[in-house]
Amino acid sequence: MTESTKRAVSNPPGPAVLGLLAESPMHPHAMASALRERGMDRVFKVTTGSLYDVVRAxxxxxxxxxxETVRVGARPERTVYQHTGLGRAEFVRWVDELVRVPADEYPKFLSAVTYLGALDPDHAVSALRERAGRVRASLEEIRxxxxxxxxxxGVPRLFVVEVEYAVRMLEAELGWLAEITADIEAGRLPWPEAATGRAGDR
Structure with missing residues (x-):
């Protein structure tokens, strides 16, 4: 594997760009529009500039x-890209690997929940409820x-199944938030004495 290939594989939006080009040749402006239309801008930042970086890699x-390079009316020329034979083969290999092998991910929320006990119970409940409200709003927007x-x-369902996955993940998070909040309020979740004491001092 060459160094250039390693750089391409390490770029998170890479599979999305390759997926679009598997459907048809496209220029980066059209890629950005298609990704936003399919809700992929909720998965990673979608800008024409960032996509040009991915395309160059x-x-x-x-x-x-x-x-080819095309011009429509008075608009600037736009460069249309397509897969190479190597690109098609590597795209299939990459998708297969991403589907089969769970990757270690480190979301900020998981780090914060690890230290939820640093908050007093009332504060924790308030924070969790606020998060649930924000997640619920995001979920409705995604739906x-x-x-x-x-x-x-008229986008085929197969091209937006990742949105269905995102919906299920948010639904699961909402379920957990409701459960843990109820456990805190009912006293079913033991709490550090220091944090409980701080609540009484306020």
């Missing part, structure tokens, strides 16, 4: 190549975007 790795993609834009 994939081109250096020889996974994609320039197909709405998913419906619009399927019904209004």
């Amino acid at each position: 994939l081109e250096r790795a020889e996974w994609i190549e320039v197909r 709405r975007g998913h419906r619009e993609a399927l019904e209004d834009a």
Whole structure:
């Protein structure tokens, strides 16, 4: 594996770009529009600039190549990219690996929950309830975007199944937040005496 290939593989939006090019040749502006339409901007930051960085890395790795340069009306010229033979093979290998092998992820929330006992019980309940409200709002927004993609834009379900996964993850988090909050309020979750004492001092 060359150094350029390693750089391409390490870029998180890479599979999304390669996936779009597996459907049809495309320029980065169209990629950005398609990713937003499918709700992928909730998975990673989608900007034309960041996609150009991904495209350059994939081109250096020889996974994609320039197909043509086009101009529509008075707009600037845009470069259309397509898979190379190597790119198609590596894309399939990459997706297979990502699906099969769980990756270690380190979300900030998990780090914070590890030290939930640093808060007093009332403060913890308040924080958890606020988070639940924000998660619920995000969940409704994602569901709405998913419906619009399927019904209004006519995007095939297979192309937005990652949104369904995101919905299930948020639903699971809401369930856990409700459960842990109820346990704290009912006194079923033992709490450090220091944090409990701070609550009484206020």
